[in-house]
Each structure stands twice: as C-alpha cells, then as structure tokens.
Amino acid sequence: MKQDELIFNIINKENNRQLTGIELIASENFVSDEVRRAAGSVLTNKYAEGYPGKRYYGGCQFIDEIEQTAIDRLKQIFNAEWVNVQPHSGAQANMAVFLACLRPGDKFLGLNLSHGGHLSHGSPVNFSGLNYTALEYNVQETTGYVDYEQLDAIALKEKPKLIIAGASAYSREWDYARIRRIADRIGAVFMVDMAHPAGLIAAGLLKNPLQYAHIVTSTTHKTLRGPRGGIILIGKDFENPWGKKTPKGEIKMMSALLDSAVFPGVQGGPLEHIIAAKAVAFSEALQPEYIDYQTQVKKNAAAMAKALIDKGYKIISGGTDNHLMLVDLRSKFPDLTGKQAEIALVKADITANKNMVPFDSRSPFLTSGLRFGTSAVTTRGIKETLMGEIVDLIDTVLSHVENDTVIRSTAEKVNAMMKNYPLFAW
Ligand SMILES: Cc1ncc(COP(=O)(O)O)c(C=O)c1O
Missing domain, CATH: 3.40.640.10 (Type I PLP-dependent aspartate aminotransferase-like (Major domain))
Incomplete structure (x- = not known):
C-alpha cells in the first residue's frame, strides 16, 4: 500500500506549528513521548x-x-x-x-x-x-x-x-x-x-x-x-x-x-x-516531579496575570488561583474583539482563544475576551521570568492588529524564543 503522503505531510506541518509557536490555549498541553x-x-x-x-x-x-x-x-x-x-x-x-x-x-x-x-x-x-x-x-x-x-x-x-x-x-x-x-x-x-x-x-x-x-x-x-x-x-x-x-x-x-x-x-x-x-x-x-511541574504552571499563570494587569488589561476576578485567566480586552482596546485579537495572535504564532467574558456586550462569535493558560508553555520548560516577555509580545500584537510588518517581526521573535524550548521538558 502507498504511504499516505498527504496526511503525513500535514501532520509534519502541524508538528512544526506546535514546535515554533507559543501555545497559550488553556485546555491544551503537550504529552510525553x-x-x-x-x-x-x-x-x-x-x-x-x-x-x-x-x-x-x-x-x-x-x-x-x-x-x-x-x-x-x-x-x-x-x-x-x-x-x-x-x-x-x-x-x-x-x-x-x-x-x-x-x-x-x-x-x-x-x-x-x-x-x-x-x-x-x-x-x-x-x-x-x-x-x-x-x-x-x-x-x-x-x-x-x-x-x-x-x-x-x-x-x-x-x-x-x-x-x-x-x-x-x-x-x-x-x-x-x-x-x-x-x-x-x-x-x-x-x-x-x-x-x-x-x-x-x-x-x-x-x-x-x-x-x-x-x-x-x-x-x-x-x-x-x-x-x-x-x-x-x-x-x-x-x-x-x-x-x-x-x-x-x-x-x-x-x-x-x-x-x-x-x-x-x-x-x-x-x-x-x-x-x-x-x-x-x-x-x-504520581511522580514527585509532577508536583514541581504543576507548581510551575501556577507560578507562570500568576506571573502572566500580573504582567497583563501591569500593562492595563483587566483580568476577570482580578487574578488567578489556577492555570488560566480570562482577559476583558475592553479595558485597554474598547473596539478590539476577541475574534480579531485571536486572528492577529495566531499570525504571530501565539495561539490563544477568543472567549466570552461575563456580561459580555458582544456575541460568542466575536466576544470581548481572550483566555490564556500556562500548562503547555510550562511543559516546554518556560519559567515565570519569561512570562513578562511573552506578555510584551502579546501586547505588541494587540496594539498593531492591522500592521502585518509588526506581526511578522513578532512571529520571528516568537520562533526564536521557542527554539530554546524542547517539546517536552519534564
Ligand atoms: C469544564 C469542561 N468540561 C468538559 C469539557 C469537554 O471535554 P471534551 O472536549 O473532551 O469533550 C471541557 C472542554 O473544554 C471543559 O472545559
């Protein structure tokens, strides 16, 4: 039987996407080999x-x-x-x-x-x-x-x-x-x-x-x-x-x-x-390192929430006790929808998802929020000291959603950053 080149080529592309980007979808993670x-x-x-x-x-x-x-x-x-x-x-x-x-x-x-x-x-x-x-x-x-x-x-x-x-x-x-x-x-x-x-x-x-x-x-x-x-x-x-x-x-x-x-x-x-x-x-x-991993997930989320707040973003409930946070974009960019923000971030190889915020004025297709989570980046070995830099990259993109030159140069920075982090670091 012939190898299914179509599917395996696409899988390779997805593998490359996962390796080169910053993964911030709160419900995703990377599993071990x-x-x-x-x-x-x-x-x-x-x-x-x-x-x-x-x-x-x-x-x-x-x-x-x-x-x-x-x-x-x-x-x-x-x-x-x-x-x-x-x-x-x-x-x-x-x-x-x-x-x-x-x-x-x-x-x-x-x-x-x-x-x-x-x-x-x-x-x-x-x-x-x-x-x-x-x-x-x-x-x-x-x-x-x-x-x-x-x-x-x-x-x-x-x-x-x-x-x-x-x-x-x-x-x-x-x-x-x-x-x-x-x-x-x-x-x-x-x-x-x-x-x-x-x-x-x-x-x-x-x-x-x-x-x-x-x-x-x-x-x-x-x-x-x-x-x-x-x-x-x-x-x-x-x-x-x-x-x-x-x-x-x-x-x-x-x-x-x-x-x-x-x-x-x-x-x-x-x-x-x-x-x-x-x-x-x-x-x-059940292994002891798992506690270190999850402790780091929490530390990274707290550092990310703080960095976002310092840049003028509103986090629903004012912070996080777990791995995720919900950002109300209206506090900083009243005209920017979650949908536009998600698309611009993806172009810069930063993956997150648009999300309704409580009492949202927009529909679920547009939304006023973005959800971020730190499990996946933590699995790649990222520590809390880098979360501020990641928030700077996000902020640059959200401040220039229509500017392809800025977004492209941000993507280059993202790809250079992620070269230092293996797919599974724990
Ligand atoms: C709280 C909660 N329950 C259930 C699910 C559904 O899980 P699955 O996508 O595996 O069906 C999700 C998925 O995002 C979830 O967040």
Missing part, C-alpha cells in the same frame, strides 16, 4: 466492550491488565473509591452522569456558559440543554467570583436534581463545601467537572473535589497532561446520594449506574490505546 507511544500502539486494533474481567470479546487478557492498571493509578492520584477510565471525552463523561442521575426533562443547575461554564453543563445546543431542563448561576459582575448566594437561591426555589460545579474559563478556587450543603438540603446530586484544574488538584495544589462531591468528572488532556479523553470518579463517602434507592426505585449503587451509563449507555467499545496512554500519564502524575 511515552503517552504518545501508548496512544499510537497496537491496542487500537482491539475490541473490548465491557469492563476488566467482564468483556463481550475474547483475547482481552492484556487489555484487562492495562485498564485495571489505569483504574488503580487513577484511584491513587485522587484518593478515589471508584473510577471509570473509559469515557472517550469530557463531554461523554458528563453525558454518562446525566444518564445515570436524571430522567429526560429533569432540572439541573450549572454555571452560565457565558460566565465560564461548559457546553455540556446546559447549553441549548448540547445534549444537556436539549434533553434536560437547564438552570444557570452566574459570577458576580463586580468581583468575577461565583455568585453563591444566587446559586443557593435558585437551588432552593427550583430544587434541581443535579448541581454542577466546574468551568472552562474560571480562574478561581471553588467553595465546594457550600455547594454540597445546598445539594444536601434539597436532595440533589452534586457533580464537579474538574476538567480544567485536574492536574493542579492531582498535585495537591487545589482542593480535591472528591471530598465534597458525589461524582467528579474530568478530561485527561488539559492540565492533567494525558491523552485526549474523559474519566469519572467517586470519593470515599459519597457512593449513593439517594440512600439505598435510586429514583427508579431499583437498589443499585451509583458506581454500577455510572458504569452502565458509560457502556452500554453512551458508548460502545472503549479506546484501549487511549486508556493505556491515560495509564502512562497517571504514572507520570
């Missing part, structure tokens, strides 16, 4: 519907060992009682929780998408908003922090069956204990989607939501630094929020409900090559 080797391994050839020891296909003895290793390592990282490593993505992990906990039409409460929430927490174009009744809480306009009083008030009035904490663009620590208290008062399931800060939590640098929530979901590819995928976890004491009875009246524990919601509920065969890559990433997360 070992994670990539596992993800590209022969395991992609194998069907393994079911779970370790209970498969619908023969020849799963090695697959079982791999999936069980992923399960054991993940439990150890987060001190979990039960986990499922099969969700193909974060959205599918969330879908499985909805399937296990709600009936179509049931009410649930999540953070407003335009205030930092995620599509799968109730957007009207997503399964969550299409099949269930989505209610939303906001961040406060003045502080940029979650409006817990509003959350409590909506929960008490509407009595949703599920409350979700977690976000795609929220830079602050959560008050999980407070949300758990309100969930207990109304008999709701409390789910935390820790997709963004999971790596920082794994390193012990942010609160572990498994101590507060009935169910926790995550992606594995953002701060956690594994392959693209999802996971579901349950902590030590929170197996079954309904006592012994599920809403359907069956005596079935939450973990069994979640296992069957993942397979056969929302998925068929698991991606065992990705599960092997997850296991490798989990092993990396």
Whole structure:
C-alpha cells in the first residue's frame, strides 16, 4: 500500500506549528513521548466492550491488565473509591452522569456558559440543554467570583436534581463545601467537572473535589497532561446520594449506574490505546516531579496575570488561583474583539482563544475576551521570568492588529524564543 503522503505531510506541518509557536490555549498541553507511544500502539486494533474481567470479546487478557492498571493509578492520584477510565471525552463523561442521575426533562443547575461554564453543563445546543431542563448561576459582575448566594437561591426555589460545579474559563478556587450543603438540603446530586484544574488538584495544589462531591468528572488532556479523553470518579463517602434507592426505585449503587451509563449507555467499545496512554500519564502524575511541574504552571499563570494587569488589561476576578485567566480586552482596546485579537495572535504564532467574558456586550462569535493558560508553555520548560516577555509580545500584537510588518517581526521573535524550548521538558 502507498504511504499516505498527504496526511503525513500535514501532520509534519502541524508538528512544526506546535514546535515554533507559543501555545497559550488553556485546555491544551503537550504529552510525553511515552503517552504518545501508548496512544499510537497496537491496542487500537482491539475490541473490548465491557469492563476488566467482564468483556463481550475474547483475547482481552492484556487489555484487562492495562485498564485495571489505569483504574488503580487513577484511584491513587485522587484518593478515589471508584473510577471509570473509559469515557472517550469530557463531554461523554458528563453525558454518562446525566444518564445515570436524571430522567429526560429533569432540572439541573450549572454555571452560565457565558460566565465560564461548559457546553455540556446546559447549553441549548448540547445534549444537556436539549434533553434536560437547564438552570444557570452566574459570577458576580463586580468581583468575577461565583455568585453563591444566587446559586443557593435558585437551588432552593427550583430544587434541581443535579448541581454542577466546574468551568472552562474560571480562574478561581471553588467553595465546594457550600455547594454540597445546598445539594444536601434539597436532595440533589452534586457533580464537579474538574476538567480544567485536574492536574493542579492531582498535585495537591487545589482542593480535591472528591471530598465534597458525589461524582467528579474530568478530561485527561488539559492540565492533567494525558491523552485526549474523559474519566469519572467517586470519593470515599459519597457512593449513593439517594440512600439505598435510586429514583427508579431499583437498589443499585451509583458506581454500577455510572458504569452502565458509560457502556452500554453512551458508548460502545472503549479506546484501549487511549486508556493505556491515560495509564502512562497517571504514572507520570504520581511522580514527585509532577508536583514541581504543576507548581510551575501556577507560578507562570500568576506571573502572566500580573504582567497583563501591569500593562492595563483587566483580568476577570482580578487574578488567578489556577492555570488560566480570562482577559476583558475592553479595558485597554474598547473596539478590539476577541475574534480579531485571536486572528492577529495566531499570525504571530501565539495561539490563544477568543472567549466570552461575563456580561459580555458582544456575541460568542466575536466576544470581548481572550483566555490564556500556562500548562503547555510550562511543559516546554518556560519559567515565570519569561512570562513578562511573552506578555510584551502579546501586547505588541494587540496594539498593531492591522500592521502585518509588526506581526511578522513578532512571529520571528516568537520562533526564536521557542527554539530554546524542547517539546517536552519534564
Ligand atoms: C469544564 C469542561 N468540561 C468538559 C469539557 C469537554 O471535554 P471534551 O472536549 O473532551 O469533550 C471541557 C472542554 O473544554 C471543559 O472545559
């Protein structure tokens, strides 16, 4: 068979793009060679519907060992009682929780998408908003922090069956204990989607939501630094929020409900090559250097937020407790949209994404914000002392979005800078 030159040439170009640019998308990261080797391994050839020891296909003895290793390592990282490593993505992990906990039409409460929430927490174009009744809480306009009083008030009035904490663009620590208290008062399931800060939590640098929530979901590819995928976890004491009875009246524990919601509920065969890559990433997360890495991610984010503020940019909530920050461009460039800013930065080989800011005056297609995250640049070995220089490059581009000469010379500086940093430095 002929080699597929078309695709491999494009992959080479993408590899070059990743090597030469500054990657600031908050949900992205670079995985180690070992994670990539596992993800590209022969395991992609194998069907393994079911779970370790209970498969619908023969020849799963090695697959079982791999999936069980992923399960054991993940439990150890987060001190979990039960986990499922099969969700193909974060959205599918969330879908499985909805399937296990709600009936179509049931009410649930999540953070407003335009205030930092995620599509799968109730957007009207997503399964969550299409099949269930989505209610939303906001961040406060003045502080940029979650409006817990509003959350409590909506929960008490509407009595949703599920409350979700977690976000795609929220830079602050959560008050999980407070949300758990309100969930207990109304008999709701409390789910935390820790997709963004999971790596920082794994390193012990942010609160572990498994101590507060009935169910926790995550992606594995953002701060956690594994392959693209999802996971579901349950902590030590929170197996079954309904006592012994599920809403359907069956005596079935939450973990069994979640296992069957993942397979056969929302998925068929698991991606065992990705599960092997997850296991490798989990092993990396259990090593002492991982704490140094995540500590550096946080330091880089704090330094970046400070440098942006010093240059006159407004950061929502005034700073960051994690790896990301949300910039309201209107404070410095009232006429510049997030879309224009993203396009100009990409031309300078700096990758970030436009993002709604809370109470945005523009549409999601234009936006007034940019979201930045520091996981990927930290993986390449960048330290906090360079974050000021990176912010200078960003500021130069945003001050000259129409000036191709300035943008080209900035791209040259970016490429020269990134020559000093290998793809994976940890
Ligand atoms: C909070 C949150 N949950 C879920 C997801 C969905 O993950 P995936 O893209 O793997 O479906 C994301 C992705 O950005 C996210 O930010």
